[in-house]
Amino acid sequence: MQQEYHPAEIETAVQKQWHEQKTFRAVEDPNKEKYYCLAMFPYPSGQLHMGHVRNYTIGDVISRYQRMQGKNVLQPMGWDAFGLPAENAAIKNKVPPASWTYDNIDYMRDQLKRLGLGYDWERELATCTPEYYRWEQWLFTRLFEKGLVYKKTAAVNWCPVDNTVLANEQVVDGCCWRCDTPVEKREIPQWFMKITDYAEQLLDDLDQLDGWPEQVKTMQANWIGRSEGLKIKFGIVDNDQTLDVYTTRPDTLMGVSYVAVAAQHPLSIKAAESNPELQDFIEECRKMETSEAAMETADKKGVATGLMAIHPVTGEQVPVWAANFVLMGYGTGAVMSVPAHDQRDYEFAQQYNLPINQVIEPIDDSESDLSKAAFTSKGRLINSQQFDGLTFADSFDAIADFLVEQEKGEKQVNYRLRDWGVSRQRYWGTPIPIINCPDCGAVAVPSEDLPVRLPEDVIVDGSGSPIKSMPEFYQCACPKCGADAERETDTFDTFFESSWYYARFTCPDNEDVMLDERANYWLSVDQYIGGIEHAVLHLLYARFFHKLMRDEGLVSGDEPFKNLLTQGMVLKDGTKMSKSKGNTVDPQALIDKYGADTARLFTMFAAPPDQSLEWSDKAVEGSYRFLNRLWRAVHEHIEQGKVTKLDVDSLSDDLKNIRRHIYQTLTKVSDDIGRRHTFNTAIAAVMELMNTLNKFNDNSDQARAVMQEALEKAVLMLSPITPHICHQLWRDLGHDEAIVDMAWPEVDESALVQDKVDLMVQVNGKLRSKVSVAADADKESIEAAALADDNVKRFIDGKEIRKVIVVPGRLINIVVAG
């Protein structure tokens, strides 16, 4: 055994052995309990960052631990390879996105291998290959036939100078990030997936996800946003059109003082023909940012359209306003406004001098002052004619019944969730497999013609997608009638690819079908690990896809991810690492200097996985020092020669205490890794054990036998976290079998038995002393021991004891008067 710890040598040799022996190849075996562990695959941006190191180390620790538990583990890795950065790099460096992406993948694959992550590399996939994306094209055409996709116009950010569509992140303060031109909205036809058809299931099935963090389920439930309300029809004066609104507060219907519609609403556009002020307003709204955050924080503005709506109950006329806070693409594009009982309507009404009609009063007859703010609580109806005196629930039914009878409304369940717009006007993505025929309309590309391949040898210059000016790509014949037709040149949202990769990993080599029977062996994913930033969108889309694939007969379960671990961000100086801030840490430098085990140990030790992790060069050195101490401890032990057999019955109290510490540590570490995923506390516990061993100075035969036992357990416990050094130390401790194939150690319960325990003694909740009592002492004797303690006496002397609380195994609290 080498005297010094040389991580580079050890790590290279161990990784070579894993590679040659195909250690991490996953083979379906119905007789073994499977465990599918998946970390969110990376976008191949060029090099690994610390967030990747953290994400993939967490996955690897869990995978290796489960392997030691005897599970048949699948841990795959691949590349989320389509996306905007490749196009940006292409513009900057004049390199086609494809070659840039493939080069990045090659480099990052080596980096992952150097970290010693136990992946089955035979299952590697990249989403930008036709072998992968052909199957999502195929699924899309199936959904097209089923009517689950449709086309409608929707707004995009448009830069009139660059003549291109901008992503939300490319809009900075309402202007184009590259040329600073004010961004405009443009309505263009786009493809949508009917995720709203699955809204109810996506909400209800959250209950199945016991292994998901509550906060993520809450965020998804809020995002889906199920509500029960009324759809109400308003007539328009001198107009045969009607206006539908949806409200969750039909009890306030009699307080409606105006109706607000989106600027883009057909009624508003029609009215603008003879209204220059409204025209200007519509134009102004066209320049607003499309993001929800921008819409909600913008000043609320509106213009009267001049149209009057007819109240469905009273028949009274209320004005129709065009307002910038009403979205055309959401709901009916119109809302009824009740200033007295909705804060936003209240502020709008004050700004434009619209009437504020109170129709709800507090149920407890307390004051409701409408001069300062709206009264938004539910209460009792007033000023509401035949509905006066009703509660919220009663008025809901009464008003619904009334409107149904009049054919002016009905009860409706509504969802905040909107259908998923999947069209992107970008090049580097999966071509949407649709052909537009002048006669037949939109026609799905027949499955025998799939995949629709994206041309890779192109020049991207920032003036729009190159395939939009490539007749050789878009010119084609209609599959139905044979007439000249054109392909879609839009591509899919990249969330499309990441919505089903977890399933394709089970059978990535199948060239004939999207998924085969192996999917049902491995799925669902037993542990999914990724950033909290994906809590809503990615995870919701993947859940949606799973249900689509289930309904297509491709998979059997309802949900893709059984357990979810959301990791926090890696920070430096308290903020997110980013190139623009110049505070990035290159993991490669870390690995080169200290080795993969130190990088892994540091990222697991610095914080629990779901919290943000603060980077520290000094703490990395500390991790490296610990591995050196571990190495030295094993080395010094081995140097003393052969170890005799352990004789548990002959041990001194000191040695019994050491053995108890070993198995207390093992109990804690098993729970920390297996259940809690708090790797930081697991590592701390092993460090504590090592500190104890270090202080222990006994060269007797039995002491050395206990030391051998301690070091073996410590190495086994650390092996999922720092597998390379543990591989070597395990060998050095005299074992022929590779540690990666060892079982997780079992706890020797007899070593844990204790005859005395220390209990804390409090007086009035303040710690005053501690007493040592027999482990099986009864309440009375514990109480007596506490009251007899000298320091306790000082605090209770001459005072009346009101009560004594004894918490077994923990503490005694003596409550005294005064």
Place this chain on the structure above:
RNA sequence: GCCGGAGUGGCGGAACUGGUAGACGCGCUGGAUUCAAAAUCCAGUUACUUCGGUAGUGGGGGUUCGAUUCCCCCCUCCGGUACCA
């Protein structure tokens, strides 16, 4: 704006079910070793203190014998907000 989190020594964090606040690591201080330094090892390290104690987990209130933990209000920071992934 809305939804979801987080806030504990000089720093990262621990305290899992309401029961010893600060485990473990970093840093710092002192010591050993060294010609010297690095490395390593040992000891100490929340603040205040009359050395008895007292205060203390973002701020303010509450429940409890007992609150970092539960409840209410507020502040700050972070994530998401539907075309970044």
